Amino acid sequence: MTGAINLPASAGKPLAGWRVLVPRGGPWGDGVAAALRARGASPVIAPLINFAPSDDQPALEAALAKLAAGGFDWLTVTSATTVDVLSTYNAVIPETTKVAAVGETTAAALIAAGYQADIVPSEDNSARGMLEEWEAATDGAPGLKVLALRSAIAKQVLSIGLERMGHHVEAVVAYRTIGVPVSAKVADDVRSGRVNAVLVTSGSVAEQVQEQLGPIPESILVAAIGPQTKKDAAQIGLRVDVVARERTAESLIDAVVDAATAKA
Numbered sequence: 001m002t003g004a005i006n007l008p009a010s011a012g013k014p015l016a017g018w019r020v021l022v023p024r025g026g027p028w029g030d031g032v033a034a035a036l037r038a039r040g041a042s043p044v045i046a047p048l049i050n051f052a053p054s055d056d057q058p059a060l061e062a063a064l065a066k067l068a069a070g071g072f073d074w075l076t077v078t079s080a081t082t083v084d085v086l087s088t089y090n091a092v093i094p095e096t097t098k099v100a101a102v103g104e105t106t107a108a109a110l111i112a113a114g115y116q117a118d119i120v121p122s123e124d125n126s127a128r129g130m131l132e133e134w135e136a137a138t139d140g141a142p143g144l145k146v147l148a149l150r151s152a153i154a155k156q157v158l159s160i161g162l163e164r165m166g167h168h169v170e171a172v173v174a175y176r177t178i179g180v181p182v183s184a185k186v187a188d189d190v191r192s193g194r195v196n197a198v199l200v201t202s203g204s205v206a207e208q209v210q211e212q213l214g215p216i217p218e219s220i221l222v223a224a225i226g227p228q229t230k231k232d233a234a235q236i237g238l239r240v241d242v243v244a245r246e247r248t249a250e251s252l253i254d255a256v257v258d259a260a261t262a263k264a
Contacts, residue, residue, distance in 0.1 A: 012039075012040075013039060013040025014039055014040060014257045014260055014261055015036065015039040015040045015041035015256065015257060015260055016040035016041075017040070017196075018040070018041040018042070018196040018197060018256075018260060019041070019042045019043075019044055019189070019194065019195045019196050019197075020036050020041045020042070020043050020044065020195070020196060020197045020198075020199065020256065021043075021044045021046055021186070021190065021195050021197070021198045021199060022036070022043050022044065022045045022046070022199055023046060023047065023048040023049070023198070023199055023200065023201060023205045023208070023209070024047055024048070024049070024080075024201060024205070025045055025047040026047075026080075026084060027109065027112040027113070028080050028105065028108070028109055028112075028249070029045050029047065030045075031108070031112070031249065032199070032249050032252075032253070033045055035249065035250070035253055036253060039253065039257060041256075044186060044189070044195060046182045046183070046186045047180050048179065048180055048182065048205050048208035048209065048212065049081075049177055049178065049179060049180060049202075049204050049205055049208055050177075050178055050180045051081050051084060051085060051151075051174075051175035051176065051177060051178070052175065052176045052177075052178045053175065053176070054152070054172075054173045054174060054175055054176065055152070055173070055176065056172075056173060059172055059173070060085075060089075060172055060173070060174060061089075063147055063149075063170060063172040064086075064089055064091045066147070066170075067091065067092070067093065067094075067097065067147055068091070068092035068093075068094065069094075070094045070096050070097065071145065071147075072097050072145045072146060072147040072170070073096075073097065073098065073141075073144040073145045073146065074097065074098050074099070074100055074138075074144055074145070074146045074147070075093060075097055075098070075099050075100070075146070075147045075149070076099075076100045076102070076130070076146060076147070076148045076149070076158055076159075076162075077099060077100070077101050077102065077106055077110060077117075077149060078102045078106065078127065078148075078149075078150060078151075078154065078158065079102075079106055079151065079154075079202075080105055080106050080108075080109035081151065081175060081177070082106070082149050082150070082151070082174050082175070083106065083109040083110050083112075083113050083115070084109075084175075085149070085174045085175050086113065086115065086149075087113045093115055093116075098118040098119070099115060099116055099117055099118050099119075100117075100118065100119040100120075100130060100134075100137075101117040101119065101120050102120075102121065102126060102127060102129075102130050102158070103120070103121070103126070103247050103248075104120055104246070104247065104248040105201070105225070105247065105248060105249055106120075107120045108248075108249070118137075119133070119134075119137045119138075121133050126228065126247075127155075127157035127158035127161070128157060128161075130158055131157075131158065131161040131162070131165075134161075134162070134165065135165070142166055142167075143166060143167060143168060144162075144167045144168070145167075145168045145170075146162055146167050146168065146169045146170070147170050147172065148162070148169050148170065148171040148172070149172055149174040150171060150172070150173060150174060151173070151174065151175055151176065151177055152173050152175070152176040152177070153176075153177060153204075156171055159171040177204045179207075179208045179211070179212070180208070181212065182212055182213070187212060187213060190213045190216065190217075190220065191213065191217070192217075193217045193219045193220060195220055196219075196220060196221060196260075197220060197221040197222070197223060197256050197259075197260075198213070198216065198220060198221070198222050198223070199223055199225070199252060199256075200222060200223065200224045200225065200229055200233060200238070200240065201225045201229065201252070202225070202229055202232075203228070203229060203232030203233070205229075206224075206229060206232050206233035206236060206238050207232075207236055209222075209233075209238055210233075210236050210237060210238040214237070214238060215237075215239075216238070216239060221241050221242065221256060221259050221260075222238065222239055222240050222241050222242075223240070223241065223242045223243070223244070223252055223255050223256050223259070224240045224242070224243050224244070224252075225243075225244050225247055225248075225249075225251075225252045226243065226244060226247040227243060229243075230243050241259065242255040242256070242258070242259050243255065
């Protein structure tokens with residue numbers, strides 16, 4: 001994601017007076033913060049998760065070297081954190097290798113980091129959505145060589161699905177997700193209701209919100225980026241009040257705006 005999200009000039013300031021917790025930093029967090037300010041909100045950037053190196057660094061480094069050498073037809077990227085890893089390693093994606101981004105947030109992160117996104121599911125921004133559109137997007141090309149980068153805890157839905165289609169998939173763990181402690185001030189502000197909304201962008205973020213900040217006061221709006229995130233949150237006891245219509249940062253902010261407008 002670049003430094004701003006496009007908003008109509010007439011958007012106004014529907015979130016004036018609202019303090020919104022943004023649970024990720026980096027280019028994504030900066031872009032969301034800028035979009036919130038454009039709507040009148042005061043963003044509170046408090047990264048709750050970060051990535052730690054893979055337990056098998058040699059395997060990742062070998063895969064990235066093979067990628068740079070043109071050894072793969074496709075690279076699949078399932079999260080913005082994977083993009084952070086690519087940037088950290090200064091990974092080279094040759095022009096001969098196309099990139100599949102599972103969601104629009106991931107695609108935006110790729111573009112912000114200087115990479116491209118050749119496929120983004122048009123309907124379902126998930127691994128299943130990618131599988132449903134894969135053959136049409138690749139013109140049914142058989143036996144493709146695919147590098148699938150993933151987190152240590154991710155389910156291998158995409159990798160297994162592509163293998164069943166007859167493609168040659170090399171699934172490599174790119175990172176481990178770890179929690180990042182928030183400052184005492186942020187925790188106090190949430191527990192005392194001095195934050196109006198909390199954005200939840202993944203199951204990992206939901207877990208950290210609940211562990212570090214829960215139970216969230218009823219006065220605080222909890223907004224999830226998609227149905228799967230809401231489901232993950234429910235499994236750990238985190239209440240979700242609104243869900244973005246699309247799995248994008250823009251739609252997530254729109255959901256908060258809609259809720260704020262309804263309260264006004």
